[in-house]
Amino acid sequence: MRERDDEWTGLMRSAIAGDSAAYHRLLRAVTPVLRAAARRGLARAGQPVDQSEDIVQDILLAVHLKRHTWDASAPFAPWLFAIARNKLIDALRRRGRRIFVDIDDFAEVLPGETPVETVSASEVAAQLQSLPARQRDVLQSIAVDSASIKETAAKFSMTEGAVRVALHRALASLTAKLREQ
Amino acid sequence: MDTDQLIRTLAADNGHRDRPVGFTLMLALLAAAPVSLLMFFTELGVRPDVMTAMRNPFFDLKFAVTLALAISAMAVCLHLSRPEATLRGFGWLLLIPAGILTAGIGGEMMMPQRLPMMTRLVGNNSRICMTAIPLLSLPILAGALIGLRRGATARPAVAGAIAGLASAGLAATLYAAHCTDDSPLFVATWYTVATALVTAIGALAGAKLLKF
Numbered sequence: 001m002r003e004r005d006d007e008w009t010g011l012m013r014s015a016i017a018g019d020s021a022a023y024h025r026l027l028r029a030v031t032p033v034l035r036a037a038a039r040r041g042l043a044r045a046g047q048p049v050d051q052s053e054d055i056v057q058d059i060l061l062a063v064h065l066k067r068h069t070w071d072a073s074a075p076f077a078p079w080l081f082a083i084a085r086n087k088l089i090d091a092l093r094r095r096g097r098r099i100f101v102d103i104d105d106f107a108e109v110l111p112g113e114t115p116v117e118t119v120s121a122s123e124v125a126a127q128l129q130s131l132p133a134r135q136r137d138v139l140q141s142i143a144v145d146s147a148s149i150k151e152t153a154a155k156f157s158m159t160e161g162a163v164r165v166a167l168h169r170a171l172a173s174l175t176a177k178l179r180e181q
Numbered sequence: 182m183d184t185d186q187l188i189r190t191l192a193a194d195n196g197h198r199d200r201p202v203g204f205t206l207m208l209a210l211l212a213a214a215p216v217s218l219l220m221f222f223t224e225l226g227v228r229p230d231v232m233t234a235m236r237n238p239f240f241d242l243k244f245a246v247t248l249a250l251a252i253s254a255m256a257v258c259l260h261l262s263r264p265e266a267t268l269r270g271f272g273w274l275l276l277i278p279a280g281i282l283t284a285g286i287g288g289e290m291m292m293p294q295r296l297p298m299m300t301r302l303v304g305n306n307s308r309i310c311m312t313a314i315p316l317l318s319l320p321i322l323a324g325a326l327i328g329l330r331r332g333a334t335a336r337p338a339v340a341g342a343i344a345g346l347a348s349a350g351l352a353a354t355l356y357a358a359h360c361t362d363d364s365p366l367f368v369a370t371w372y373t374v375a376t377a378l379v380t381a382i383g384a385l386a387g388a389k390l391l392k393f
Contacts, residue, residue, distance in 0.1 A: 015195060024192035031184060057187050064191045066333035066393060068199040069263050082265035086335050086393075125182050142193050143186040149193060168197040171190070179392065 009076040016072055027060060034059050034084055041088045047095055053121035059087045061124075061175045094181075127177045135170035138163055199331060202262045206255075206328030213324025217317045217352060225313060225359040234363070242285045243357040243368055250278035250376070251350030258325070258343040262332025268339070275346070285365035304362035307371045313359070314375035315382070318345075318352035322383055326390050333393045341387010342380045349379035 008026060015023035038052040038059075062083050070079045128136060134156075141152040149167070153160045199205075234240040253274035260271050294301065304310075325344040334340040353372050362368075 016198070018196070020192050020195040023195045024188065027188040027191060028185075031188065053184060056184055057182075060184070060187060060191060062333070062393060064194065065199075066264070068331075069202060069333045071263065078265045079263070082335055083333060086264060086333075090392075121182070121184065124187065128182065139190065143182055143190040146186075146189065164194070164196060167190070167194050171194055 005075055005077040008080070012067075012070065012076045013072055016067070027063075030063075030080060031056060031060070037084065038088060038091075041092060045092050045095070047092070051095075054123040055088060055091045057121050057124050058091060058178055059084045061171065061178070062087055065172060065175055123178060123181075124174060127174055127181075130177060131170055131173060135166050135173070138166040139170040139174075142167060202329065202332040203259055205331045206259060206262075206325065209324040209328035210321065213320045214351075216320035217355060220317055220320070221355045221359070225356070227358045228361055230361075231358065234361075237363055239285065239289065239363040239365060240357075242281070242365060243360075243363065244354060246278050246282045246285070246365075246368060247350050247353040247357055247372070249281055249350075250275075251347050251354060253277050254343050254347035254350055255325075258329060258340050258347060259332075261334050261336060261340040261343065262329055264333045264335050266335075275343075278350070282365055282369055286369060289365050298366065301362075301364035302366040302370055304364065304367040304371070306360050306362050307367075310356065310360060310362075310367075310371040311375045311378070313356050314349060314352050314372065315378050316352075317355055318348040318379045319382075321351050322348035322379065322386070326383075326386055329387075329391055330393075332391070334391050337391035338384045338388040340391050342384035344387060345380040345383020346376065348383065349376040352379070 008029065011022045011026035011029070015026060034056050035052055038055040039049040042049045042052055042055075063080065066083060070076065128139065131139065137156060138152055138158075141147045141155060142149070147155065149160055149163050152158075153163045156163070158166070228234060257268070257271050257274055260266050261268070289301075322345055325348055326341065329340060329344060332340075353376065362371075
């Protein structure tokens with residue numbers, strides 16, 4: 001557990017320094033832990049666990065957009081679990097249940113418990129349709145078609161800077177829409 | 182969109198990073214402050230006898246109390262903008278202005294006074310004090326909440342309330358330069374009522390605006 005936390009902290013420091021590959025690895029590493037905790041929270045609230053992926057994606061978006069609030073001199077896991085706990089409580093509340101979520105739900109997930117398959121989620125996909133056309137095109141090109149920023153720029157005859165701006169705006173407004181629903 | 186696709190997309194956006202919350206908060210406050218200053222100088226203004234008043238330690242004490250409130254509350258709400266932060270270890274900062282004020286009341290008690298205690302407490306400006314401080318604090322509170330929206334607080338209502346405290350502290354610093362009631366008893370009563378009002382507004386607004 002300790003080793004895992006140190007590894008996450010190291011990856012996040014590299015990510016902040018501009019290493020996107022480290023950031024990618026970090027997000028892939030934390031996702032199974034978030035998924036297991038989301039399932040556990042849903043199960044305890046008597047909700048179908050197949051909604052867990054919506055919660056996982058909600059947490060990942062919040063982690064991404066709020067990562068500037070992480071203090072790089074502190075360990076990463078407590079920050080991550082605080083974000084995740086907040087989003088999980090919100091999600092359960094929106095589904096009509098108020099439930100106590102313990103921080104240990106995240107900290108105590110064992111490797112064996114973590115399902116690795118990735119399930120498709122519906123909420124982000126549904127909100128995608130309400131984005132402005134340009135933002136949606138850019139987001140889909142990068143997310144679904146696995147295109148790079150450079151390839152996306154060439155495809156839509158945009159500058160790379162404009163693609164980056166559109167991508168970030170798309171993610172921010174997606175998060176805002178998820179929060180409002 | 183499946184989660185792997187989302188993760189790939191987030192990684193592609195790694196180049197974009199927001200400024201620290203403290204920086205955004207400072208910019209928002211610098212933008213809001215001129216509005217409150219303008220309100221103050223057009224509607225209230227500094228009291229005419231300010232040069233004499235400055236020689237009165239109880240006039241100066243008002244600024245010590247209000248600035249201590251503004252600075253400590255600002256530090257606490259900035260701390261709370263991190264999701265894993267709690268009030269533990271930070272909440273005591275809010276006791277500093279209360280301590281200064283209590284010491285002031287004690288000091289005044291020990292000095293011979295021309296006016297009876299109740300007269301000093303009631304003062305002449307209680308109504309304007311309770312109107313001016315909340316009104317002057319509204320632009321600052323709006324700025325503080327806009328800045329704090331960049332943060333990720335786990336306690337939106339608490340963070341909003343403390344942003345209200347900080348805004349009331351700054352507004353009261355302005356108002357104190359106008360008000361001719363210098364007794365710490367007046368400050369402890371009417372400034373506190375005005376501050377409580379702004380704190381409640383901050384809590385209500387924060388509960389809505391500071392959720393992330």
